[in-house]
Structure formats: C-alpha cells, structure tokens
Amino acid sequence: MYENSQGRTRYGDPRVIRKGWEGIASRKIDGILHVLNRFWDVLFFFSGDSYYQYDSERDQIYTHDAHGNPFPNLISYGFPGIPDNIDTVYYNRSAGYTYFFKDNLVYQYEIERQRVSPGFPKEISVLYPGVPNNLDAAYYSYYHKTTFFIKGLEYWGISGNNGPIVGPFTVNQRWRDICNSFLERLGYFQPVDWESTLDRSRQTIFEPEDVAPDIFSDFDPSVMVEEVEGMGRDGEPTIGVDDEEFKEAIRKFQQANNLTITGLLDDATRNKMNEPRCGNPDHTLAKNGTKTVPPDASNMTSNSSDDAHAKSNATVVVQKRAAEDTSQGNSRKRQSVLKTWMERQEERRKKRGIFVNNYVTWRLLGEGYSSQLDADLQLAVIQQAFRMWSEVIPPLFRPDHVSHIEEVDVNLAFGRVRHLGCPNEFQEQEYAHAFDEAAEVHINDQIQPYTVNRPDGISLLKVAVHEIGHILGLGHHEWANSVMQPNYAPQPYNFEIGAEDRRAVQELGYASGLREFPCRHSAGVQDLSGYPDMLDRWILPHRRLTHHRGKCEERFDTVFDWVRPNRDENGYMTGVIYNTFFFADGRYWMYENSKGRTRYGDPLLIRGGWQGIASRHIDGILHVWSRTWDVLFFFAGDSYWEYDSEREQIYTHDANGNPFPNLISYGFPGIPDNIDTVYYNRSAGYTYFFKDHLVYQYEVERQRVSPGFPKEIAEVFPGVPNNLDAAYYSYTHQTTFFLKGFDYWSISISTGAIDGPFTVNELWQDICKVWMWELDGS
Ligand SMILES: [Zn+2]
Ligand SMILES: [Zn+2]
Structure with missing residues (x-):
C-alpha cells in the first residue's frame, strides 16, 4: 500500500494477495477496476480470462454474482466485448467511462450498459498519443489528480485536464529525489563551486530493497486503487518538475560513465x-x-550561466542559505562552523604559492588517523601516494608532523559522517574528497575496509593518489585506467599513474612558476637537519625547473642497456633480453621503453639492486657483449668492479685472484681515472672511453688502447660535446646516444652523422629524482 502523502509504502509491504484480498486466487492480476460514482461502487479484479468482484465493505470477494453464478466468472460473460488477458483497466470518473487496454488497443466501456462504446476499440496511439502499447498499468490517482500510465520502470501522465500526454518519467519518486540530489551535488545540472559552496544536504544511496527490479517490472496494480477520495492535493495535477533537465543530467552522467544513454x-x-x-x-x-570578482547587483539578478555570473550566484546562494539557517535551531553553531571553514580556506588560499616550491610538506592530522590501519602504515601509504606523483612532476613531498599546522602545505585526515568542521558530510558511498585551494584531503573512515597491497577492499593508496591528484589541481577524468576516474575501480597490485594523468598533471606546469631559488624551506625556515645536505648541494642545482611544462628534467650519471640471456625453466637459453638503466646519485631507474616510463617504484638504491657496487657515483658502465664475451664493468673514480650477470652480484676477485674493486690503471691499461663515460660498440667490436675532450678506443680482448688513440671527441664524433655525462648504445633505438646535461645527441642511422642536441626528457619521459624525506644518508 503506497502512502502518497508519506511518499512511501506501508510498513511491511508487499504482502501476499490471497491473504490481503481474500478470495482472489490468482497470482497475476491483469487489472483492477474500481467504478466509484454516485450510483456505483464496484470493484473488479481481472486475471486471465476471469474476473472477481470484491466486497469492499466486508473485505472479501463476493462468492456469487447477482444471477447466482459463482466467482470467478468469465470476462466474456461479465464484460461482453472485452478480450481475455487484458493489460490493464481504469475508470475515468469525470468522463464516466472505463478503459480496458490490451496490446495496441483501448476499449472504452460503459459499465451501466455492459457494452463497449460504439467506435471502440481504438489504437492507443490515437486516443492517448504518446502512451506506449502493452501497458503494465493505468490508473487515476486521486492524490495527483491525474491519470498515470505505467510500463516497465517508466510512467506517463495526462497533464492538466485532458491535456497532452507527458513522459516518460521514472516511476520511483524516491529514487528520483536521490538521483536528483546526487547529480546536483556532482555538478551535472550546473557546475559546482566546490570550494566555497556550503551546506550540501544529506542524501542516501539507492538501497537494496529499492533495487529489487520485480517490484516495478511486474508492477502490481493493486497498490493503485486504494486512494480515498478527498485526500488529493489542491490545484493542478502534478506530474514531474524540470523533467527534461533531470533527464539531461542523467544522460550526461551516463555518457561520462560509458553507460547506455537512456x-x-x-x-x-x-x-x-x-x-x-x-x-x-x-x-x-x-x-x-x-x-x-565581487558579486554585484546585476550579477545577482542575472540568469546568465557564464562562469562569472554562476560564481556570483553561488556566492549569493551561500549567503542566503546562511541567512535561512538563522531561523533554525542550531543555526548559530552551524554558522560559526561555516565561518571558521571559510576563513580557514581563505587563509590557505592566500598561501597558494606553496606548490611552486620544490618541497611540499604534508601532515596526517593527529585527530584524523584511520581506525582501520596501523598508524605507521597509513603514513607509509600516504607517503607512497605523494611519491607516485613526484615521479612525474618536479615537486618533492615530505611529511611534516612538527611545524605549526599553518606552515604545513597539505593536510590530510580521516573522518566520519560529520568531520573536522568540514561542511560536506560524507555520503555513504563517498570514500573521500579534497579541496585543492585549501589543500585538504578528507578520507571517509566509514568505508570498509581500506586495504594495502591486496586486491580486495578499497586500496588506500589509490584513494590517496586520487585525492592528491585533486590537490595538485586535476579534476575527474573518464579515461580508461585514469586514477582520476571518480568511481573507485578495483586495482591490481602496483597500479600506476596512467599516461594521460601524467600528461595532465604536467600540463599544470608546476615547474614553470618557480619564482625564487632555492625554495622557501631550504632558505632556513624549515629545518633540514634530518636531510642529507646532498639534497641542496647536488640535486637542486642539477634540476632545471623552468622548461617543458612541468616534466621532470634531470641529469644522469650513466645509462646502459643490460643484455642477458633469457632462459627457460630448465636453464636453456631461449634468446636475449635487455633493459635500459639510468643511474644518478646512488640510485637507478629501469626505463621501460615500450611504455615510455620507468618501472613502478623506481628509483632504487644502487647498493640494493647491484650488490657489491659500493660507489654512489657511477662514472660509466661497460657491457661487452659479443659471441665470445659477456662481461659487465662498473667504473667509479680510479676503480672498477666486474659484475656477474648470472648470479646478479659482483665478482669478489678477478681471474688473477685480485679482489674487486680493482684499479682502472691495472685492469684497463692506458685508460685514465675518473672517466666521463664508456660504451661498447658491438658492430665495430670496440669499446670507447670518454674523458674531457678525449675519446679512447679500447680493445678489451687485447687489453690495450687502439693505436692512434686517444683522439679528440670532435674528430671521432663530430658534433658530440666534450665532458659527456653518458654514452650508450640503445637496442630499442638501434643507435648510440650521447647525453650531457639535459640534452642528448645521437648517431643518425641513415647517414652516420651526429644529430642533436635534443632534449633528454622528450625521449625518455618521467625519470624523476623522487627520493624525498626518506633520504637515508646513503
Ligand atoms: Zn570533508
Ligand atoms: Zn575525485
């Protein structure tokens, strides 16, 4: 039983027909006809080829009709001219007619005369243009003072008195209301001024019992005849408000989510x-x-929808809502909460210069830890999330749980429904939200369970990466695999920030706005005692932060392709594989050429990944790889190590029993200490060492510098600069590259000439020096 004035069904419904309507034996009711006028008050149930008459006074069926025939009777007997298996039936009281519907036809019936009106049946589309065939139900609502036609999940209505048919609309008004506030909140009606619109009203999700589809798809018309005359609203029939706008918002939502646009x-x-x-x-x-732009009078009255006006209107709305609040109970407290929030936002907004610095600090607010995970784990996950972003843009992020709260750039906190003075209560399905101007992230601790490194639950890392994306200035995207998709997508291990996300955040140009150098924190405001001074001495002067729209641009110590045999499980060689490695400052990245990015989690410490290499600064790596040789050497200062590719560790001793590292002057006679770089030219069979303006062609098999060498670099490789950082042969590009600073040169495959300079980060993207506060003094 649907209680219109309450907008819901009766508690405990639905109930079984044969108990609530005694004597109605059928499970499937085709239609119910209640003829109620000055002379008649009769109620019929139609099912298949039969009908029952119901005694409303005694709440049970009549056992026999006026002629003594027992119910159920045949429709063909009691309603001559009306077919069996009708779709539905209803009584139009003002017209005094009954209408039966079946398939595409409507039968106007005169109950007093027991006949179908002359000229009927007619096509539904003729009598009710816009109403579909094969209806589930038609009924006159005394509450809404209009006739509704229902089919599936939709309904149509007659607008006004005998006005046109309007529709379809969504059957369930409660869903409609929920949907309406959901879409409004997310900006599908008009863009939301997220940072300063307050007091968004609470909504709920679509609950499971609502979603049970058979309630509506097999609509039970018995709920529709129970209205009591006199309960109706005054005035015009009401059908739906702003329905075209509503549907348009749904369409936009469907489109954004790759759903069928209905x-x-x-x-x-x-x-x-x-x-x-x-x-x-x-x-x-x-x-x-x-x-x-301050709102002025013309803006306030304007209906214009351009941004400036919309913004002004939003401001007016906020003020208006605040004013309305004063008329309510706890309004004073609420207003002060809002005022505090607005002031806080304004304060933080003024400090918006924060992200032009190289260091961005963050804090997980003390009162805002999650109850679900170990505190250290929460910190580690959030740190990892920041780090993933700094793998693609210049700012370095580090936690600061010491400074005054106003000095911390980004605040994060977990909360529940009402949280942290935030005007936006968490909705049930909402895992987090972020305010980029205030640089605050709020995570809903009622979402269960947050997980780390597991495929189930909600990945806290992914949530944090998404929200930090907002802090950095990204909006929502529907790109496949975008971490900025608004809906949470279950995530495999080791998800990464997709290519479009990387480009989008780089477009924001974090590097280009750099005003002063060094940054605020290293200028003495921030105590960096916990950090190796190497950060300032080494990394920062080597970063060029003003070009290429926020992409990282770094210098590298050396680069090489590591080639090694690919073996099956029995140890038989099935081919060769190679990987490209970039080295800098005691760390290394594996660069995945086919994906145009570094391996997840890079860079790693050299001493962790290349066991036994004790040096932070690698001058060059030489991989001689021929039919007879497969040797790998690391050069640093006056020393070198030989690396065992099979066992992935250095050899402890050379063939003569001398322990590594050895002196270069001993192992590579004629080659100077402190080389700039070295590479092996496989097709020529020679090794080339570079130092300053000289190049040494070396024959590894003979342990000698080729006669006539060293030569001027300009002579052997015209166009390649002196004092190189790195030279390497790339198996991906099938050519040799020379790197110096942020530029590279390459040997043209077609002409053999040197091309360049080109920009390193255009060819090898997103190799960023992302180590942050975890710098370990290595
Ligand atoms: Zn919040
Ligand atoms: Zn978001």
Whole structure:
C-alpha cells in the first residue's frame, strides 16, 4: 500500500494477495477496476480470462454474482466485448467511462450498459498519443489528480485536464529525489563551486530493497486503487518538475560513465551511482580570474550561466542559505562552523604559492588517523601516494608532523559522517574528497575496509593518489585506467599513474612558476637537519625547473642497456633480453621503453639492486657483449668492479685472484681515472672511453688502447660535446646516444652523422629524482 502523502509504502509491504484480498486466487492480476460514482461502487479484479468482484465493505470477494453464478466468472460473460488477458483497466470518473487496454488497443466501456462504446476499440496511439502499447498499468490517482500510465520502470501522465500526454518519467519518486540530489551535488545540472559552496544536504544511496527490479517490472496494480477520495492535493495535477533537465543530467552522467544513454534511471545507472566514489564534483566552475570578482547587483539578478555570473550566484546562494539557517535551531553553531571553514580556506588560499616550491610538506592530522590501519602504515601509504606523483612532476613531498599546522602545505585526515568542521558530510558511498585551494584531503573512515597491497577492499593508496591528484589541481577524468576516474575501480597490485594523468598533471606546469631559488624551506625556515645536505648541494642545482611544462628534467650519471640471456625453466637459453638503466646519485631507474616510463617504484638504491657496487657515483658502465664475451664493468673514480650477470652480484676477485674493486690503471691499461663515460660498440667490436675532450678506443680482448688513440671527441664524433655525462648504445633505438646535461645527441642511422642536441626528457619521459624525506644518508 503506497502512502502518497508519506511518499512511501506501508510498513511491511508487499504482502501476499490471497491473504490481503481474500478470495482472489490468482497470482497475476491483469487489472483492477474500481467504478466509484454516485450510483456505483464496484470493484473488479481481472486475471486471465476471469474476473472477481470484491466486497469492499466486508473485505472479501463476493462468492456469487447477482444471477447466482459463482466467482470467478468469465470476462466474456461479465464484460461482453472485452478480450481475455487484458493489460490493464481504469475508470475515468469525470468522463464516466472505463478503459480496458490490451496490446495496441483501448476499449472504452460503459459499465451501466455492459457494452463497449460504439467506435471502440481504438489504437492507443490515437486516443492517448504518446502512451506506449502493452501497458503494465493505468490508473487515476486521486492524490495527483491525474491519470498515470505505467510500463516497465517508466510512467506517463495526462497533464492538466485532458491535456497532452507527458513522459516518460521514472516511476520511483524516491529514487528520483536521490538521483536528483546526487547529480546536483556532482555538478551535472550546473557546475559546482566546490570550494566555497556550503551546506550540501544529506542524501542516501539507492538501497537494496529499492533495487529489487520485480517490484516495478511486474508492477502490481493493486497498490493503485486504494486512494480515498478527498485526500488529493489542491490545484493542478502534478506530474514531474524540470523533467527534461533531470533527464539531461542523467544522460550526461551516463555518457561520462560509458553507460547506455537512456536519460532514465535504469539499473545500470543506479548501480553506477551506488559505487564507491570520490565526493568531489565531476563538473566544477572553471578556475580563472572570476574567483576574485565581487558579486554585484546585476550579477545577482542575472540568469546568465557564464562562469562569472554562476560564481556570483553561488556566492549569493551561500549567503542566503546562511541567512535561512538563522531561523533554525542550531543555526548559530552551524554558522560559526561555516565561518571558521571559510576563513580557514581563505587563509590557505592566500598561501597558494606553496606548490611552486620544490618541497611540499604534508601532515596526517593527529585527530584524523584511520581506525582501520596501523598508524605507521597509513603514513607509509600516504607517503607512497605523494611519491607516485613526484615521479612525474618536479615537486618533492615530505611529511611534516612538527611545524605549526599553518606552515604545513597539505593536510590530510580521516573522518566520519560529520568531520573536522568540514561542511560536506560524507555520503555513504563517498570514500573521500579534497579541496585543492585549501589543500585538504578528507578520507571517509566509514568505508570498509581500506586495504594495502591486496586486491580486495578499497586500496588506500589509490584513494590517496586520487585525492592528491585533486590537490595538485586535476579534476575527474573518464579515461580508461585514469586514477582520476571518480568511481573507485578495483586495482591490481602496483597500479600506476596512467599516461594521460601524467600528461595532465604536467600540463599544470608546476615547474614553470618557480619564482625564487632555492625554495622557501631550504632558505632556513624549515629545518633540514634530518636531510642529507646532498639534497641542496647536488640535486637542486642539477634540476632545471623552468622548461617543458612541468616534466621532470634531470641529469644522469650513466645509462646502459643490460643484455642477458633469457632462459627457460630448465636453464636453456631461449634468446636475449635487455633493459635500459639510468643511474644518478646512488640510485637507478629501469626505463621501460615500450611504455615510455620507468618501472613502478623506481628509483632504487644502487647498493640494493647491484650488490657489491659500493660507489654512489657511477662514472660509466661497460657491457661487452659479443659471441665470445659477456662481461659487465662498473667504473667509479680510479676503480672498477666486474659484475656477474648470472648470479646478479659482483665478482669478489678477478681471474688473477685480485679482489674487486680493482684499479682502472691495472685492469684497463692506458685508460685514465675518473672517466666521463664508456660504451661498447658491438658492430665495430670496440669499446670507447670518454674523458674531457678525449675519446679512447679500447680493445678489451687485447687489453690495450687502439693505436692512434686517444683522439679528440670532435674528430671521432663530430658534433658530440666534450665532458659527456653518458654514452650508450640503445637496442630499442638501434643507435648510440650521447647525453650531457639535459640534452642528448645521437648517431643518425641513415647517414652516420651526429644529430642533436635534443632534449633528454622528450625521449625518455618521467625519470624523476623522487627520493624525498626518506633520504637515508646513503
Ligand atoms: Zn575525485
Ligand atoms: Zn570533508
């Protein structure tokens, strides 16, 4: 029983027909006809080829009709001209007619005369243009004062008195309301001014019992005849408000989520809306100069929808809502909460210069730890999330749990429904939200369970990476695999920030806005005593932060392709594989050429990945790889190591029993100490050492410098500069590269001439020196 004024069904419904309507034996009711006028009050149930008459006074069926025939009777007997298996039936009280529907036909019936009106049946589309065939139900609602036609999950209505048919609309008003506030909140009606619109009303998700589809797909018309005359609202029939706008918002949502675009609140759409998602809107007001435009009178009355006006209107709304609050109970407290929040946002907004610094600090607020995970683990996950971003953009992030809170750039906290003075209560399916101008991230601790390094649950790392993406200035995207998708997608191990996300955050240009150098923190404000001074001495002067739209641009010590046999499980060689490695400052990256990025989690410490190499600064790596030789040497200062590729560790001693590292002057006679770089030219069979302006051609088999060498680099490789950082032969590009600073040169495959300079980070992207506070003094 649906209680219209309450907008819900009766508690405990639905119930079984044969108990609630005694004597109605059928499970499937085709239609119910209640003829109620000055002379008649009769109620019939139709099912298949039969009908029952019901005694409303005694709440049970009549056992016999007026002629003594027992119920159920045949329709063909009691309603001559009406077919069996009708779709539905209803009584139009003002017209005084009954209408039976079957398939594409409608039968106007005169119950007093027991006949179908002359000229009937007619096509439904003729009598009710816009109403579909094969209806589930038709009924006159005394509450809404209009006639509704229901089919599937949709309904149509007659607008006004005998006005046109309007629809389809969504059957379930409660769903409609939920959906409406959901879409409004996310900006599908109009872009949301997320950072300063307050007091968003609470909504709920579509609950499971609502979603049970058979309630509506097999709509039971018995719920529709129980209205009591006189309960109706005054005035015009009400059908739906702003329905075209509503449907358009649904269409936009469906499109954004790759759903079938129906404009209707279908199962797929409802399910998508119930998925865990970020609470930030999908459509926000553009961030441009309009933020500072004060609202004036013309703006307030304007209906214009351009950004400036929309922003002003939003401000007016905020003020208006705050004013309305004063008329309510706890309004004073609420207002002060809002005021504090606005002030706090404004304060933090003023400090918006923060991200032009090289160091961005963050804190997990003391009162805001999750109850679900170990505190250290939460910190580690958030740190890892920041680190993943600094793998692709210049800022370095590090935690700061010491400074005054206002000095910390990014605040993060877990909370529950009402949290941290935030005006945005968490919705049930909302895992987090972020305010990029205030640089605050709030994570919903009621989402269960947050997990780390597991495929189930909600990956806290992915949530943190997404929200930090907002802090950096990214909005929502629907790119496949984008970490900025608003809905939470279960994540395999080791997810990565996708290529589009990387490009998008680099487009924001974090490097290009650098105003002063060194940054605020290293200028003495921030105590860096916990950090190796190497950070300032070595990394920062070597970073060029003003070009290429925020991509990392780094210098490297050396680069090489490591070639080694690929063996099957029985140890038989099935081919060769290679990987490209970049080395700098005691760390190394494996670069995946085919994917245009470094391996997940890189860079790693050299001493961890290349066991036994004790030096932080590698001058060069030589991999001689021919039919007869497979030797790998690391050069640093006056020494070298030989590396055992099979066992992945250095050899402890050379063939003559001398322990590594050996002196270069001993193992490579004629080669100077402190080389710039070295590489092996496989097709020529020679090794080339570089130092300053000289190049040494070396014959490893004979342990000698080729006669006539060293030569000027300009003579052997015209166009290649002196004092190289690195030279290497790339199996991916099938040519030799020379790197110096942020530039590289290459040997043209077609002409053999040297091409360049080109920019290193255009060819090898996103190799960033991301080590942060975890710098370990190595
Ligand atoms: Zn988001
Ligand atoms: Zn919040």
